[in-house]
Structures are given as C-alpha cells and as structure tokens.
Amino acid sequence: MPSGLFQSFDPAEPVPASYYRNGAPHLVRDPETLLDGMNPQQREAVVHAGSPLLIVAGAGSGKTRVLTHRIAYLLGARGVQPGEILAITFTNKAAGEMRERVEALVGPRAKAMWVSTFHSACVRILRRESKRLGFTSSFSIYDAADSQRLMALVCRDLDLDPKQFPPKSFTAKVSNLKNELIDEETYAGQADNAMERKLAEAYALYQRRLREANALDFDDIIMTTVNLLQAFPDAAEHYRRRFRHILVDEYQDTNHAQYMLVRELTGGASGQAPKKTVDGEFVNPAEAALAEIPPAELCVVGDADQSIYAFRGATIRNILDFEEDYPNATTILLEQNYRSTQTILSAANAVIERNSNRRKKNLWTAGAEGTRITSYVADDEHGEAQFIADEIDRLTDAGDAKPGDVAVFYRTNAQSRVFEEVFIRVGLPYKVVGGVRFYERREVRDVLAYLRVLANPEDSVPLRRIINVPKRGIGERAEAMIEALASRERISFPQALLRVDEAYGMAARSANAVKKFNDLMAKLRGVVESGAGPAAVLEAVLEETGYLAELQASTDPQDETRVENLQELAAVALEFEQEEPVEGPDGEPVQTGLPGFLERVALVADSDQIPDEDGEGRGVITLMTLHTAKGLEFPVVFLTGMEDGVFPHMRAMNNTKELEEERRLAYVGLTRARERLYLSRAVLRSAWGQPSYNPASRFLEEIPPTLVDEKRTAAAAVPSLKSGGVGGSGGGFGGRSAGTGTAGGRRSTPAAGWGKNAGRMKDRPTVTLAVGDRVTHDRFGLGTVMAVSGPADDAKATIDFGAEGTKQLLLRYAPVEKL
DNA sequence: GCTCGATATTTTTTT
C-alpha cells in the first residue's frame, strides 16, 4: 500500500459518515498526510477551526495548495459533508482548477461541493428563487456590451445629449452604484444636481427595461442575490443551513456587493443582529429562525498587494478591515515563497514597500539567490522586441528554457503587436492571451443574439442587434416606427414587431421585410420547439438567416476568420450538448438546452486560452497584459515597456491612489517569475501614431541596483552620446542631434532632450556594481565595493580603496571600471 | 437605406 494512504481511523476517533458515501469506503488519505511538506503557517491555515480565518497569502506562497488541502481536511478530518462547502473564486478557470485538485485529494465526492465564481453561484441561487423576485428562471444575462447598448437606447429615449451625458459613463456609473448596492430608488433620493438627476432617471429606466426583457446584467446578479437574502429570511435560512463552510479566494478583489454577499451567506458578522422589539422578541419569526443558525465558518484568502482591480470597484478595505468586520477573526500570514529566487523576491519587496498603508510583508525563500535581473534599454519598441526574441533564442539554444517557459508581459494590449511582428519574423512560436476575446467578436455576438432571442423572445437588446443582420432592409426608420408603435400601444418592442401592420407610416417595403423577418424567427422557433439542441439550433440559424452564406461569399479576408470562429462556436455548442448533464447536488436546477448553453457562454470568458503545459511539446511563448498574468507563473518573464507613461500608465501618474495600484501591478508582474526576470524599456516609442520619448519607469528606480545586471543602458541606447561600441543601434552620429531618419535599416534615435541622462557626454556606460565587486578607479586605484544605493541610472557606491580611503562615488561620473 | 469618408478616441477588465 502506498504510504500516505490508509483505510481506518484512530480508534479513538469516530469514523465520519462522509467516508462511507456511495457504499464501500474508498481509499482515503490519512487527513494528517495533507499537512506533509507544509510550513507551520500553512498547516495552521489548513487545520484552523472555530473562527473566521483570514489568510494573507503573499505571491507564490502556496495559497491554492492551502485552500485545496483545507477543503480536503474539512472533509477528511472534520466530518464536513461536501454539500456544506461553498468555495468562491473569481474565474471559472480557477474554480475548475480548485475542484480538480480537491478531487485529486478526496475523490469523486468533491463533485457535491459548490466551487464556482461569485457570478455562477449567484445565478444558481437566482434561478432557484426567481419566482419570488418577479422574473422567470430562464432570465437572460447581459454582459458589458449588452449593458452598454441598453443604456444607449435608454439615453436616446430620454433625449439626453450624448455630449453632455455620455451613455458610456452612465453605464459605468450604474455599474459602480450596483457594486455599492445602491438601487435606482435609493439613488433617485440622493441625486442632487442636474447630472445626477439625469443619471437617476436613466438608471430607473434602464432597470425597467431589464425587467421587461427578463434580464439581469452582471452587477445585478450580485446585487439581486444580496437583496434576496436580506428581504427573504427563509431564503437566507436555506442557504445558511446549507453552506457551513465558505471559502473565498482573491478576497482583495471583492467589491462591496460581493463583500455583503459573503456576509449574508455566512451570518454572524458584526452588526448583523436581527431586529428585535424592546422586549427582546424578534420582529419577524423567520428572522428568529435565522438567528438560531450559528454562523458558517468563513475562510478568506488574499493579498492586498495584489489588488489590481480597484478600477472595477474592488476595494482593498475588505481585506484590510477583515478583523474589524469579523471581530474574533484569526489572521495567518504566508510569507514563505515557493516560486521565485531570492533576487526576484527582494526586487518585488523593494518595490511594493513604497506603497503606504499596507500590512508589512516580507517574501522570502529557502531556495537559491538566483541570477541577477537583466535590464535592457532599447532604442525603440522594435529594438526591445528584437532583444527579447534574441534572448529567448539564446536561452532555448542553451537548453535553459523552452518557449513554453517564457512569458512576455506588457501594460496594454496594444503593445503586443510589435512582439507578434518580430516573433513571426524570427519564427518563435507564441500565443497572445486576451485582446479581443472570442465571445466579444462581432460574428459570435451576432449569432448568439439569435439564440438569445429564441430563448427569451422578450429580450429586445439582442433582437435589435439582429433585426437587420444580415441586411434585410429593416433600417433605422423602420425600427423607429416599431418603437413608436410599442410606446403607443404600451407593448414591448418584440411584441410591436409582430404587429407591424399597425405601425403608422411604415413603407410597404419595410413592412414586408419585417414580416419576412418574423417568419424567419417563427421558423427558427419551430426548430427549437422540435427539441433540437443548441448545436442544431445554431446550425439552423447560420443556414436560415443567410449569415453564413454572406460570409462565405465575401471577399474580405477577415470574413474567413469569422467563418472559422463560427465553426468554433458550433463546436462549443456541440460539446455542451454532449456533456453528460452534471447532476446538481441535491436537485439544484441545472440548466440544459439553449438556456443552459447561453448561460455557459455568458459566464465563461475565455481565459481558456492560456497555453497549458503540454508534457511533450516545447510549448509556446505567452504574451499577455500584466492584469491577465495574475495568478500565473513562468520560469522566464520579460516585463516590457518599463517607461513612465506606459507603465505606470500616463493616466495613473498624477494620482497617488492610482499610482499605488500600478505599483501593485508591477509587484504582480515581478512575482510571476520563477528563475529569470528581464526588465526592458524603449527610449523612443510610437504610441497612437506619434513617437514619444519616455523616461525610465519609476518602478525601475525602486529596485536595488545590486540586484540588476544592466545588459544595455540608456547611454548605449543613445548613439550620439556613447563612446564605447556597445550594442548595435543606429551607429554613431557624432555629437549631432540626429533627426528621425534611417540608419542601418532601423530608425535611429535623436540624441537630445530625454530623461535625466541627457547631457552625459562622452563617458563610459554607467557601470553596475554589486557589493563585493572589485573595481579600479583612474585616480584611487584598486578598490572593493562596500555598498550601493540609489536608482539604477543614478546609483552611488561606497568603495573602499584601501590606503586611499573609502569614497562615496556617483557611478554616472566616476571613472571606475569593474574588474 | 446604404456606403463611404471624415472625425474622434483610445488602460487595465476575472464575470
């Protein structure tokens, strides 16, 4: 029998019934072996019982391992039933991974746990409780683009000047309000200037339209669930009795609504006492029942230093104030890092330390110091990409890395282009993650809109999207007439569409087009009613609407890709259809058929595309934004575009709060690297078609110079200023300020006017020194470096020259050479 | 009603 597996318990302990579900006991790990190889803090986090638990998990501290082992321990050692566990993550990918890893530990009974995202958990609850909330269980889910479109319609209906009241900003504001759990009525009461009153009006109409369409937007999903739990004590009771253990991952990314949701589900947080009369009687008997349920055991995991979604309403407050929200909470700090070299960790620590008001944390590793971080200053973004391509080539040739080990990070999606160009040219395999996402592509959204209308005929947003796609002669004017009919007859837009004949002033040709459209939809509805699955319905849509035919007939090369995307969508539908219907634990409704498919598509963004480690293959280089990189790790990481204005982003630079968020983003980026870390920047970068000179990112200066090996410096990057023959940029231009021209097939770099190094004429490239390095000085002779301080390109060193004494030197000017 | 060309607009975005 393999060690670590056993079949019986200590006789002193009763065997938990959970071990014998489904008949015969299966091989179960001794729960204590779950603690093998863990450090003391991790163990404590796994076994802790009896009070709310906050696990402050630094980057790479084995967070997921702790969470999964904690769940396994709950099941194995504490007799918890799988059905009593609710584990919440932010992404479907994270949820899937967690479930998989728990299943590997405890076997198939893990299936009965709820491991899901905030949104899918809430949708599940809402489908079950939809009746009491006034919509049907087949409600539609509006994503950001749908919300946008609906708000645009609403603003138009209210005759709002789009210049003065931009629908886009209204959408964002409504989203923020919902994240703060402020509903339209409450907001109407507090709006006190012209703009806010208009917003209140738009908010109210927007909500009305959603209800009419039997739809909820992303933010509603959370807010409505909170409202449900607060308004219906018996509903709250059901879920509180059920979920006795609630685990929340990435707690630093929760917004207020999600925070309240966790509180409502857990019960027992401070300030939760139900209303009582003066005699101590409960006002509401259902609340009395609720009050008797002891609070669930709450365990949240997070790292305030990795909070990078404040711009979407996430609030660090939730993690910082956890101990106040849950007064008897225990906090465990995980600082030991199992991912990166000490060099990388020291750099990350040094950067994040500049943020104010943070809980002090010091990542450390029992592992190696590792190689120094490589920095590189390129002439322009092409040079930067070229350097990275060359370096990856070098690493792979030397057998130090496979392409799949390498990730290239950047601040904004637009920066990926140059890397793609260069990688294609030199033949490096790569994959860009993110950017325009699959489910946001026009053709995918068009076709899904058909399916949505078929699933929910009252949903007017997708209906209006496809009413004239492909073009069938129902223009703006015709649409306006239908709308007029709808408001005249006080019916919905979809209903008005069916009564075209009553539309006043509609051209015969338009009316005929609408009728043909109605016939088409009726025919498709017939396909749905015949019991066809999502894949068959999708195929019917593609055929009957002529959508596919139009794309295939097109000469636009883009349309070829579109056909492929639709094929992929059809494949997804087929896959969904053939999935064995996962039985919801204890008969929870699980959506199948068209509504099920649409729900899947609405709640699953495609983070699926992060290249997996495929055992055999050498993998591909991963290109992505820093935001997308959170939670991942790679042996080799290139952090690119390290320039003020790019990263930190220009719009975050004059605001301390936003700058601190950028710094956390830098921290996230740095801590993704396991072994090798590269920091690169370009002196000249073309952004929005305009070339601009960017100074070094302030984050670079925050990394101790001793940790960095400057492979190419700013001095080398400015041809006209350098004396040595370092690097192969444009070639020398004397001392002249060269304009933007072409030299050696590459754009050259004007000399004047950039950064703090301008004016440093004719000196050698700044040496990078580390403590202990031996140097020679033109005047003082041999010396040993005692200390180094200051930012990389402005570093000072303390050097012991023996008989000549110990000198403080500014390396930028000092005539020192490394030996 | 549709197409073309001028004009404005660009962060990040797990759901």
Next chain:
DNA sequence: AATATCGAGC
C-alpha cells in the same frame, strides 16, 4: 495605428 462613430451623399 487601428478602430468606432457620425454625417453627407448616392
């Protein structure tokens, strides 16, 4: 540079 949006003209 690339794309979305808008208005004029067919």
